Amino acid sequence: MKNLFILLFTISSLGNYAQTKSIKNSPKLSEDTPSSVGMSNERLARIDNMLNKAVADSEIPGAIALVARKGKIVYFKAFGMADNTTSKTLKTDAIFRIASQTKAITTTAVMMLWEEGKFKLDDPIAKYIPEFKNAQVLDSVYPDGKYTTKAAKREITIRDLITHTSGIGYGQIDSDPRFKKIYKDAGVTDLFTTDKITISESVKKLAKLPLHHNPGEKFTYSEGLDVIGYFIEVISGMPMDEFYRTRIFEPLEMTDTYFYLPESKSNRLVTVQTKENGKWIPFPNTFYDTNYPIKGTKSFFSGGAGLSSTAKDYATFLQMFLNKGELNGIRLLSRTTVQFMLANQIGETWGKTDAGHGLGFRVLNQMGEDLGGQGSAGTFNWGGYFNTQYFADPKEELIGIILKQTQKTSDNTGWKFQLLAEQAIDD
Numbered sequence: 001m002k003n004l005f006i007l008l009f010t011i012s013s014l015g016n017y018a019q020t021k022s023i024k025n026s027p028k029l030s031e032d033t034p035s036s037v038g039m040s041n042e043r044l045a046r047i048d049n050m051l052n053k054a055v056a057d058s059e060i061p062g063a064i065a066l067v068a069r070k071g072k073i074v075y076f077k078a079f080g081m082a083d084n085t086t087s088k089t090l091k092t093d094a095i096f097r098i099a100s101q102t103k104a105i106t107t108t109a110v111m112m113l114w115e116e117g118k119f120k121l122d123d124p125i126a127k128y129i130p131e132f133k134n135a136q137v138l139d140s141v142y143p144d145g146k147y148t149t150k151a152a153k154r155e156i157t158i159r160d161l162i163t164h165t166s167g168i169g170y171g172q173i174d175s176d177p178r179f180k181k182i183y184k185d186a187g188v189t190d191l192f193t194t195d196k197i198t199i200s201e202s203v204k205k206l207a208k209l210p211l212h213h214n215p216g217e218k219f220t221y222s223e224g225l226d227v228i229g230y231f232i233e234v235i236s237g238m239p240m241d242e243f244y245r246t247r248i249f250e251p252l253e254m255t256d257t258y259f260y261l262p263e264s265k266s267n268r269l270v271t272v273q274t275k276e277n278g279k280w281i282p283f284p285n286t287f288y289d290t291n292y293p294i295k296g297t298k299s300f301f302s303g304g305a306g307l308s309s310t311a312k313d314y315a316t317f318l319q320m321f322l323n324k325g326e327l328n329g330i331r332l333l334s335r336t337t338v339q340f341m342l343a344n345q346i347g348e349t350w351g352k353t354d355a356g357h358g359l360g361f362r363v364l365n366q367m368g369e370d371l372g373g374q375g376s377a378g379t380f381n382w383g384g385y386f387n388t389q390y391f392a393d394p395k396e397e398l399i400g401i402i403l404k405q406t407q408k409t410s411d412n413t414g415w416k417f418q419l420l421a422e423q424a425i426d427d
Contacts, residue, residue: 019112019251022331026323028253029316032072037397038427039067044075047420051413055080059411060387060404061273061280062090066311067421068399071319075421076311083271084280095256095268096403097293098314099191099305099384103225105257105317106303107162107360109244110228111337118235121162124155125227128234131207132156132227137167138210141178145185153214158231160215161224162359163345167211168222172287173385182209190223191305191385192288194296199240199303203230219349219357229303240301251330252316257309260298269294269308270405272386283407305385311401318392318399321380342380342394373419381418389414396425 034041047065054060062080066073078090114121119128126132135156136149152167160166169176171183171190183190186209189202203226212220229240236243241259249257261269272283272290283290293308300306320326321342325333333341342363344356354368361380369377376395383389387404400421402414 019247019330019332022326022329024323024326024331025329026319026327027071028328029068029071029073029312029319031076032074034074034424034426037069037072037074039069039074039424040426043420043424043426046424047075047417048077050416050420051077051079054411054413058275058278058280060406060409060413062270062404063413064090064092064094064096064311064401064403065417066315066399066401067424068315068319069425070397071323073312073315075424081280083282084273085271085282088271090270091268092312093256093268093310094270094403095261095265095308095310096270096388096405097192097272097290097384097386098307098309098388098403099386101309101314101382101384101388101390102303102305102307104360104382105244105248105307106225106229106232107341108317108332109232109240109248110158110162111333111341111359112247113232113235115334115337119158121159122157124157125161125231126155128231129203129207129227131204135167135215136210137214138178138182138212141182145181147178147182147210149210152211154216156211156215158228159345159359161222161227161231163357164219164222164224165216165346165349166222166224166227167213167215167217167220168206168224168227169212169220170222176212179212188223189300189302190287191302192290192292193300194289194292195300196297197300199226199230199301200233202300203227219346223304225304226302229301232303240303248317248332251332252320252327254309254313254316257307257313258293259301259306259308261293261308263294266294270403272405272407274406274408311403314390315399315401318390318401322392322394322397322399342378373415373422375418375422383414387411387414389417391418393422396422398422398425 067075082088082090135152139148141147169179273280274283324335341359364379375393379393381391402417
């Protein structure tokens with residue numbers, strides 16, 4: 001009888017803390033004409049010209065571009081190939097590895113738990129993951145790989161982890177070769193993997209390693225959101241993939257967003273390509289296997305880089321933010337929470353520059369707006385390791401997403417796309 005009561009109480013508690021119905025009832029994203037939301041069809045066609053040329057010039061193998069304004073998708077097209085070696089044409093429902101675009105979704109997940117009063121943002125992470133107690137900063141590294149540390153001035157907080165000011169590094173993609181070696185020697189899993197490991201195992205290894213600097217002192221792009229992912233498991237009592245699915249993806253009807261793709265959708269995954277002797281070829285396995293979302297043990301849920309998704313799914317997620325936390329009558333976050341998530345959280349850590357960093361996003365400031373080409377002050381954006389980019393401009397109610405899948409190449413389509421999306425406003 002006692003066990004039954006506990007079970008019923010647990011189920012009731014989960015129901016109370018699920019995403020809630022909202023008094024607002026913003027419609028789902030739907031397609032409409034550009035003129036219906038104050039945009040020019042003729043000016044949007046400049047995106048066609050730019051991306052057709054980029055494909056023809058072999059600057060990129062292919063891309064999907066989506067523009068939405070005021071809750072209406074007014075531009076949604078695919079260009080080029082999903083796989084050049086097999087002549088597989090890119091389609092708008094293609095699935096892309098969105099890598100670091102996962103970070104915004106992980107931040108949303110943890111802020112949903114914050115809204116439930118589960119923790120304070122300035123709590124030390126060691127309060128919940130004890131392995132992080134007594135943080136140490138790297139001091140000296142010797143030729144044999146051994147190193148010395150000194151005690152950090154304070155503990156790492158949850159806010160530090162979300163804003164990349166914790167001092168944690170990023171292993172294989174770290175700018176400091178010393179940390180690349182330290183993380184590799186410790187067996188930390190940085191990004192994507194087909195190996196049999198869990199996020200909890202990797203984070204506990206990471207917790208024992210030295211920091212780049214004292215928490216809060218600098219911005220160092222890091223595995224902080226992977227730590228937050230494991231923290232979500234600890235606080236919610238649910239595996240990350242289940243939490244994201246039931247609390248975010250299903251309510252928003254993001255039906256094509258996963259850590260690991262079901263077999264029925266694996267054929268829609270775009271090949272990661274690189275250029276060799278002027279031709280696009282599949283990118284070879286390096287320190288990671290690009291097939292991680294469809295092969296391997298599928299046990300590592302990376303809060304910083306693990307998701308795959310479509311342009312429409314990610315636009316749906318961003319629209320929820322432009323709606324201040326609500327979509328289709330479901331509220332994931334309060335308007336007040338979204339407001340401070342999109343405020344600069346790092347002061348002048350980046351110096352007096354065109355943007356700051358909020359909780360989960362780079363956020364443009366007035367200087368950035370005045371410089372041009374990046375949207376209005378308050379525009380938030382980020383990108384992913386495999387060449388994906390997005391932006392959302394709250395003032396203009398504008399969303400832009402451009403998805404590609406390349407490695408070891410560079411192109412100019414990202415900044416051009418945002419400029420061309422913004423210049424198409426015609427109201």
